[in-house]
Amino acid sequence: MLALQQRINHHAAQRRASVLWLCCFLFVGLLLTACQKEEKTDESINDDRNVVTVLLSPNGLGDRGYNDNIYEGVCRLKETYADSDNVVIIIQTPHSDEEAMSVIESWMNEKTTHRRLLIVGGSDMSDWFDTHDNWGPRDNAEILLLDSPVRREGTYGRYISQYGACYMAGIASHCFLIEKAAVVRANPYDKNVQEAMTAFMEGFRYKGGVIGDDDVYTLADSPYAGYDMPDSLHRMCYPISEKGYQFIFPVCGGSAQGLYSFLRGRHHALTYIYTCGIDADQQDYSTNVVFSVVKLYDYLIEDFVSQWINGEQQEEFKIYGFCTPYVAFIIADIFYYSDIGLETNPLIPHVTEVENAYLNIEE
Numbered sequence: 001m002l003a004l005q006q007r008i009n010h011h012a013a014q015r016r017a018s019v020l021w022l023c024c025f026l027f028v029g030l031l032l033t034a035c036q037k038e039e040k041t042d043e044s045i046n047d048d049r050n051v052v053t054v055l056l057s058p059n060g061l062g063d064r065g066y067n068d069n070i071y072e073g074v075c076r077l078k079e080t081y082a083d084s085d086n087v088v089i090i091i092q093t094p095h096s097d098e099e100a101m102s103v104i105e106s107w108m109n110e111k112t113t114h115r116r117l118l119i120v121g122g123s124d125m126s127d128w129f130d131t132h133d134n135w136g137p138r139d140n141a142e143i144l145l146l147d148s149p150v151r152r153e154g155t156y157g158r159y160i161s162q163y164g165a166c167y168m169a170g171i172a173s174h175c176f177l178i179e180k181a182a183v184v185r186a187n188p189y190d191k192n193v194q195e196a197m198t199a200f201m202e203g204f205r206y207k208g209g210v211i212g213d214d215d216v217y218t219l220a221d222s223p224y225a226g227y228d229m230p231d232s233l234h235r236m237c238y239p240i241s242e243k244g245y246q247f248i249f250p251v252c253g254g255s256a257q258g259l260y261s262f263l264r265g266r267h268h269a270l271t272y273i274y275t276c277g278i279d280a281d282q283q284d285y286s287t288n289v290v291f292s293v294v295k296l297y298d299y300l301i302e303d304f305v306s307q308w309i310n311g312e313q314q315e316e317f318k319i320y321g322f323c324t325p326y327v328a329f330i331i332a333d334i335f336y337y338s339d340i341g342l343e344t345n346p347l348i349p350h351v352t353e354v355e356n357a358y359l360n361i362e363e
Helices: 002-043 066-079 097-109 163-178 191-206 231-240 253-264 297-309 339-361
Strands: 050-055 087-092 113-120 141-146 156-160 181-185 216-218 248-253 274-279 287-296 317-320 325-330
Touching: 050 066, 050 097, 050 297, 066 087, 066 287, 066 297, 097 113, 113 297, 141 297, 156 297, 163 191, 163 248, 163 274, 163 287, 163 325, 163 339, 181 191, 181 231, 181 253, 191 248, 191 339, 231 248, 231 253, 248 253, 253 274, 325 339
Parallel strands: 050 087, 050 113, 113 141, 141 156, 156 317, 181 216, 181 248, 248 274, 274 287
Antiparallel strands: 287 325
């Protein structure tokens, strides 16, 4: 009995010792954590990082066009600076307008000492800055607005105009003896959509074609909508195709995939309908894509961010158009040896003159 009591007392003593050591360990741990926090604060004062945050359009990633193009450029940047200790690149892919605006507001309210750059990837999100007055310039914090034709004080702006390239698309469609063309737009409110649509129609008329408001079809009747509705466009294509159109010009972002899938299923049809790619080279999605009007925002972002990281002076606002490094008119491979190039190349000076007049740019 005495031996049992001794074992119990010994075990209790061991437990008390264990508890004492645990308390000491926790106390030391708290001291170390406090020291680490102080050291981290000291480091943040001398933080020389360059943090770039890229905000894509809501649900934009995977559109096989504008947003995917930006994403590719950002991925190349991440590879370029993968071994750099003072460059951090973050990609934000919101699922809604509210989430996108929340990202912008959080970035605005962030208090840091390192250099940071917010790249807003959609003209719809750029409009946020017109309705909020608390986004003014901040120390070491700068903003780049993409695809917005409006100059906004206190921000950088880069806009790639498609007017010249879409005007050329209207001309090039006549290489296939097109007599009747239609336009499918995302919505009637987007300025970029309106610009591309107007340019195509003017180019089509330049070669003697007839196209008017009755030939324009709209996917959505609300701002910022109509870009992610491929199924709706696929269904819309059935009645459109019955009206004798030989060319469909899609200005509707990722919704255009509905048109390409519709055309892939019409290989047996007697009436052949051509189309083109917008924002990115889309020839892989349909053999009916004869050319693509491409905005090379991936290269623009690479150039801008590299210059920003190096501390180079940047112009606040700049517009790029036809015959600049960030616009391409790509003829599909299967039509490369057609007459498209022969027909369009001599008209490049004319197209450039028309676009400069539209953009009010002096040569």
